[in-house]
Amino acid sequence: MSQLTLYHYWRSSCSWRVRWALELKKIPYQSVAVNLLKNEQQDPVYTQKSPAGLVPCLEFGGQYLSESIAILEWLEERYPQMPLLPRNLWDRAKVRELVGLIASDTQPIQNLKVLKFRSSDQKERAVWAKHFISEGLVAYEKAIQKTVGTYSFGGQITFADLCLIPQVYNAHRFNVDMNQLPYCEAIYQRCLKLPSCDAAAPHNQPGAQP
Numbered sequence: 001m002s003q004l005t006l007y008h009y010w011r012s013s014c015s016w017r018v019r020w021a022l023e024l025k026k027i028p029y030q031s032v033a034v035n036l037l038k039n040e041q042q043d044p045v046y047t048q049k050s051p052a053g054l055v056p057c058l059e060f061g062g063q064y065l066s067e068s069i070a071i072l073e074w075l076e077e078r079y080p081q082m083p084l085l086p087r088n089l090w091d092r093a094k095v096r097e098l099v100g101l102i103a104s105d106t107q108p109i110q111n112l113k114v115l116k117f118r119s120s121d122q123k124e125r126a127v128w129a130k131h132f133i134s135e136g137l138v139a140y141e142k143a144i145q146k147t148v149g150t151y152s153f154g155g156q157i158t159f160a161d162l163c164l165i166p167q168v169y170n171a172h173r174f175n176v177d178m179n180q181l182p183y184c185e186a187i188y189q190r191c192l193k194l195p196s197c198d199a200a201a202p203h204n205q206p207g208a209q210p
Helices: 013-024 068-078 089-103 112-118 122-143 159-173 182-192 195-200
Strands: 004-008 029-033 057-060 063-066
Touching: 004 013, 013 068, 013 159, 013 195, 063 068, 068 089, 068 159, 089 122, 089 159, 112 122, 122 159, 122 182, 159 182, 182 195
Parallel strands: 004 029
Antiparallel strands: 004 057, 057 063
16 A cells, blocks of 8 residues: 555646656555545645645645645655756755746746635636746746756756646646747646656546546
8 A cells, every 4th residue: 555645636736746756756645636626625624634725735654744845855855766856956956946936936826726816707817827927937937048958957857847847737728928938848848748747747637627
């Protein structure tokens, strides 16, 4: 039996990050779907696991860990196979800088909770999301100009890519002009062809919708 249980939502960017890390490191886990559209994340039973009522949440030995980046860091330290951070100290910091551009500065501003608070009008939500996704990815595009290779940081998949790919997925959903983001788009298309990324992608998750 798997030691790990992952509570997640099929289209959650943060959930995709963690699913992909688990696939890359070949770590078995039990999958439990949490339907955000039905507000299952607000159930008192779930908030005992994830106090903020957010996904993903990782269970290990009766303990719970939420926040996707904290989960990635824990996985990296406990399961060092297929490392997702460079060995060089400065390079690791630069990868974490890229992570922050997405995980701190972009994704939280356009997530479902924020969009619901912003407006009940779907068109207005879309305008908001498109603006902030575009702004964030333009900054990311500039930031990787000196490091980009096959992936965001040379030829190694890192935490940065785990954050980037779900964000570009959302960029496509909200019709962001990807012509202004050639590096991001090329990395996205390249990663989608990887079996590990595809296995973690939204369309392969429980509860996925067309």
